[in-house]
Amino acid sequence: MIFKTHPWLFLLSILILTTSFKVDDSIAIATNTYSVERLPTMIESLQHGEYYTIQITSIGCFHGKRQTVTVLNKEGILTANFNNEIKILSPSDVNELILFEIQLREIPLGGCTTVDTYTLSNTYENFTISDGTCNWQGYKSLLAIF
Incomplete structure (x- = not known):
């Protein structure tokens, strides 16, 4: 056991590991690189008469x-309902929802007290993920649509 004879080596390895995780997390959030070959998001998959929900806790x-x-997709018109306010989604709103879901599906682990x-x-999928990074706060961009 090399760590028993050289305890400083053990402390140095812990420092390197914890520092590298912090750097990797911030780089992953900052670059936001996405593969070209991705699955369609829920809003891109909506057919006439279908809807999906985004629940934020x-x-x-x-x-x-x-x-x-x-x-909701009603006869090709996309609408969003939040706090009993219904809004017809513009192309930029749709792009914001697409970006929101792509980023959401790639959130790294975090260590914040707020989660x-x-x-x-939707009818076909139920996807749940928790963000404990205190860096992304994607709900702000989502709720800014309203």
């Missing part, structure tokens, strides 16, 4: 909140 030391956005949990659901 945010829990932290001093708060807890749950919000739901529903996106935002996202659940995307």
Whole structure:
């Protein structure tokens, strides 16, 4: 056991490991590189009469909140419902929802006390992921549509 004879080597290896994870997490968030060959997002897959929901649950030391956005395709017109407010989605709104889901599906692990949990659901899929990075905060861009 080399660590018993050289405890400084053990501490150095821990320092290197923890530093490299922090750097890798920030690089992964900053670059946002996505593969060209990706699966369609839920909004891209919506057929006439179909809908999907985005449920956001945010829990932290001093708060807890749950919000739901529903996106509907009715006769080719995409609408979103949030807090009883219905909005017809523009092409830029649709692009924002596409970017939101792509980023959401690539969130790295985090270590923040506030954890935002996202659940995307439609007839065919139920996808849940938690963001504990305190860096992304994708719900802000999502709710900015309204």
